[in-house]
Every structure is written in C-alpha cells, then in structure tokens.
Amino acid sequence: MxxxxxxxxxxxxxxxxxxxxxxxxxxxxxxxxxxxxxxxxxxxxxxxxxxxxxxxxxxxxxxxxxxxxxxxxxxxxxxxxxxxxDEQHDHHHIVCVKCGRVEDFVGCDYERLAAKALKQARGFATIVSHSLELFGMCNTCSKRKVRAA
Ligand SMILES: [Zn+2]
Ligand SMILES: [Zn+2]
Ligand SMILES: [Zn+2]
Missing domain, CATH: 1.10.10.10 (Winged helix-like DNA-binding domain superfamily/Winged helix DNA-binding domain)
Incomplete structure (x- = not known):
C-alpha cells in the first residue's frame, strides 16, 4: 500500500x-x-x-x-x-449473467424515479437510498451463444 x-x-x-x-x-x-x-x-x-x-x-x-x-x-x-x-457519481452496474463481467453506467435518473415511486406508494414519506443493477449478456458471451445455436 x-x-x-x-x-x-x-x-x-x-x-x-x-x-x-x-x-x-x-x-x-x-x-x-x-x-x-x-x-x-x-x-x-x-x-x-x-x-x-x-x-x-x-x-x-x-x-x-x-x-x-x-x-x-x-x-x-x-x-x-x-x-x-462514490460520492460524486451515482453509478450502477451491468452484470453478464453468463461470465459475471461487470461494467458501470450512470444516469439512472434517481430523483425522478423516487418522486414517481412516492406518488404511487402512499405509505411512504421519503426515499433515502436506492440500488439498481442491470443484468445482461456481454459481447463475448452473446457471440458464443449464437455460435453454439
Ligand atoms: Zn459474459
Ligand atoms: Zn461500482
Ligand atoms: Zn442511481
């Protein structure tokens, strides 16, 4: 270190x-x-x-x-x-369901989503945090899948 x-x-x-x-x-x-x-x-x-x-x-x-x-x-x-x-960037992850490869992305539009959620969930007064991960298939794994098919 x-x-x-x-x-x-x-x-x-x-x-x-x-x-x-x-x-x-x-x-x-x-x-x-x-x-x-x-x-x-x-x-x-x-x-x-x-x-x-x-x-x-x-x-x-x-x-x-x-x-x-x-x-x-x-x-x-x-x-x-x-x-x-990361205090500066609200980032999330995309995870490959096959190999576990991870990449970051930003722009989840949290404020708008939170406002929308609060409008629907009448039993809640505030949103204090959020977590969001997306799951997909990376380039390598999706090529492999096509070849195998
Ligand atoms: Zn993969
Ligand atoms: Zn991260
Ligand atoms: Zn976010």
Missing part, C-alpha cells in the same frame, strides 16, 4: 469515527484499488500473506457499510459484493 493511499484510507476511517487499525486499512485499500465491486472471498484471497479471517473482513465491511463508506451490491451470485461509495 503506497503512503498516499494509506493516508487517504486513514482519513476516511477517522472521519467516520473509526480507529485506523491495520485490518481496516487493508480492507479499505483493497476496495480503493478494486475497479469493480468485490466479494469477501476475493478480499480475503487478495490479502496475500497478511491473512485476515473472513469473519473479520465481514465485520469490517458491515461497519463501513453502516458508516456510509461502503456500498453493498447484489449481483445475484449468492454472495454480496462491496465497493467504496
């Missing part, structure tokens, strides 16, 4: 009221380096010789999620995926 990244991770943790412990720093910097959401198993595997137990990683992610630092994503793989919350 380079020093700049480490400093950044320490700042993020302290701002949220966490002590910057080594396991928290390791998990956070792993998320900082990840291009797409990662599973707990991937995080554990990515720790190399600095082994952190799966349960510890889970607890850290759970706490970071509640602090609003980390977002949990459901790719319907039977496990959860996690990424750092």
């Amino acid at each position: 380079d020093n700049e990244r480490r400093e950044e991770a320490v700042t993020i943790l302290r701002k949220a009221g966490f002590r910057a412990t080594e396991p928290r720093l390791l998990v956070l910097s792993f998320l900082q380096n990840a291009k797409y959401p990662v599973s707990i198993q991937e995080i554990v595997a990515g720790m190399g010789n600095k082994s952190i137990h799966q349960v510890t990683v889970y607890r850290i992610l759970h706490a970071l999620k509640h602090a609003g630092i980390v977002t949990q994503v459901d790719f319907r793989h039977g496990r959860s995926y996690y990424e750092l919350r």
